[in-house]
Amino acid sequence: MTHIKFYHQIISPVNNMQYRIFLLIGLLAACWHTSSFAQSRQYKVVNIGFYNLENFYDTLHQEGVNDYEFLPTGKKRYTGDVYLDKLKNLASVIKDIGTDISPEGLTVLGVSEIENRGVLEALTHHDYLKSRNYQIVHYDSPDSRGVDVGLLYNPAHFTVIDSRPLRVDLPPDANGYRHKTRDVLWVKGSIDGQIIHIFVNHWPSRLGGEAASAPNRAVAADVCRKFIDSLYKEDPNVNAVVMGDLNDNPTNESVTKVLKAGGNADKLKSQELFNPWVAFYNRGIGTLAYQDAWALFDQIIISQNLLVKKDEQFRFYKANIFKREDMIQTSGRYKGYPKRTYDFDNYAGGFSDHFPTYITLIKAL
Secondary structure: OOEEEEEOOEOOOEOOOEOOEEOOOOOOOOOOOOOOOOOOEEEEEEEEEEEEEEEEOOOOOOOOOOOHHHOOOOOOOOOHHHHHHHHHHHHHHHHHOOOOOOOOOOOEEEEEEEOOHHHHHHHHOOOOOHHHOOEEEEOOOOOOOOOEEEEEEOOOOEEEEEEEEEOOOOOOOOOOOOOOOOOEEEEEEEEOOEEEEEEEEEOOOOOOOHHHHHHHHHHHHHHHHHHHHHHHHHOOOOOEEEEEEOOOOOOOHHHHHHOOEEOOHHHOOOOOEEOOHHHHHHOOOOOEEEOOEEEOOEEEEEEHHHHOOOOOOOEEEEEEEOOOHHHEOOOOOOOOOEOOOEEOOEEOOOOOOOOOEEEEEEEEO
């Protein structure tokens, strides 16, 4: 776990082993014309991220899964070469997320749109990532496309205590058919002795229209919220991190009314969650684009205890959207968008149609 010093701005690595970030915490002297005094402190830092890996399939048919489109014989011609190129691209992104703050990058990463545990194992064993020894939490979901959520974590800093999938049972559609969707993944873990409950989500899509499909996302949000409520009954100071591709923006009712998450920390009611992405979204900043409009579906939302400034615990410092220049489409109809894997059925050599997000937690030494 990296130790950092806060004093105002990011500067270069120190001694090749330790990155230092400086945040001004001293108070200015009362008079403009006298010199100011500032005091610095050292902190431990943890980065927690989420990344939609956009249809990260292997090249083999999985029984009971509609993965035919992503096979070497499928219409997308998803060959071994395409798979390995996508694997390399994704690993290169994950390797770099958060390294502007800590050379160790991410301590925890939630992911979505993965076919199975095998693709995550290939990812963690890639040359770009194997030195971090990421471990995996994954359960197969009932989703008809076979896509699941999962969690990667660095065991040097995060210890898994318990985990399980939380089933999301959708209501029947107009024809009486119940669509199957992704489970919510719950992982209870410890970072430096502090218990944190992580929820990895991939809520139902907007297929059929935003309004028509909204009740399905409300169901998924309710599954997550009810579990959080049960945690609050045991511990009023629960540390919860809700992450995922919510297929809704921070201002949609599934987030604000059902999950009970808001962007103004000073106005939150008891047991409501803090959503740092409201401020991003209100400024027109997003993680994916459609028809030249930005959406911010990829969110990481926290319980209020992670806002409390106590020396003995980790607390929220900042939220970030990660994007390198090579992750951005530079030409064509998707110019400025995240550089995706396919342009319809033509391989585009990209990464994902979503930018990853991450939050930084700090703890005073």
